[in-house]
């Protein structure tokens with residue numbers, strides 16, 4: 001799938017002077033709840049009212065959504081407030097019902113994106129639709145799977161496409177509910193820059209007090225919009241209580257968030273930016289040169305080890321290097337996380353080089 005400028009058309013047609021906002025409750029609970037939230041949101045920057053109708057829950061026994069009746073509540077909310085409507089679909093029946101009720105935007109959840117069978121079923125059911133279809137990232141950090149899902153919708157002749165970054169599952173505990181792994185979304189943007197990219201800070205953080213910070217990062221990274229779960233009484237919401245914010249908080253957030261422009265032509269800025277970027281270019285060259293030299297030395301060590309029949313991996317030496325580098329990194333303001341990532345990658349490459357020599 002090639003990038004095309006037209007992928008942005010549906011978003012541009014909204015003629016917004018701010019990022020797109022999709023807001024509303026995690027789940028539609030009652031008609032009154034949906035209508036009340038819609039009226040509270042209608043005068044903000046919100047374009048789409050979201051509400052989950054069918055809820056995929058991690059374990060059975062939790063509230064699993066009100067079902068098709070909720071689509072009527074969304075329709076009524078649209079009629080009363082003018083907000084466009086959005087919900088998640090996970091199979092052909094959901095799609096048929098959502099289209100029957102004229103829902104404007106359908107999103108594919110992270111747990112559906114992982115399954116090409118489900119994605120294909122939904123794509124077939126949606127074939128040729130002019131509704132907006134947004135594909136959440138798969139729960140596992142797999143860029144190809146994410147792009148593959150978008151391709152299935154593209155192949156089904158769906159023109160109004162976008163993606164939602166909702167973070168990725170990890171086995172390790174982290175401060176996030178779903179680790180953002182910003183690099184994957186950046187890689188997506190690099191590959192398909194004109195597919196609108198929306199951030200879902202509610203599912204990334206799982207906690208309402210972190211939503212602002214993640215939203216700001218998304219805007220700093222040039223995201224096209226935000227999808228934020230909103231409820232007038234978050235603590236008593238029937239699902240995802242900890243991550244929903246009130247419409248008042250949402251309004252305040254949009255006052256406080258800084259929207260960055262993609263570009264600035266101002267001569268002074270361009271000049272300084274150019275100077276600093278040439279410094280970076282020189283340093284990047286030095287990094288590559290240094291890494292190349294380091295690997296040449298690793299090759300020689302590999303040769304020595306081959307002669308003496310010594311193992312490639314030397315854990316003691318490796319741990320010493322890692323400890324030293326973490327301390328040294330600290331002096332230069334580099335985080336331990338970063339040093340570990342970089343040096344583990346360097347070590348792996350060094351091992352690969354030596355393996356080649358030793359096996360050769």
Ligand SMILES: C=C(O[C@@H]1C=C(C(=O)O)C=C[C@H]1O)C(=O)O
Pocket residue numbers: 298301312313314315317318321346347350351354
């Ligand atoms: C280069 C060596 O081999 C391996 C690679 C290392 C490195 O690249 O720094 C360190 C220890 C070994 O696991 C070595 O033994 O010194």
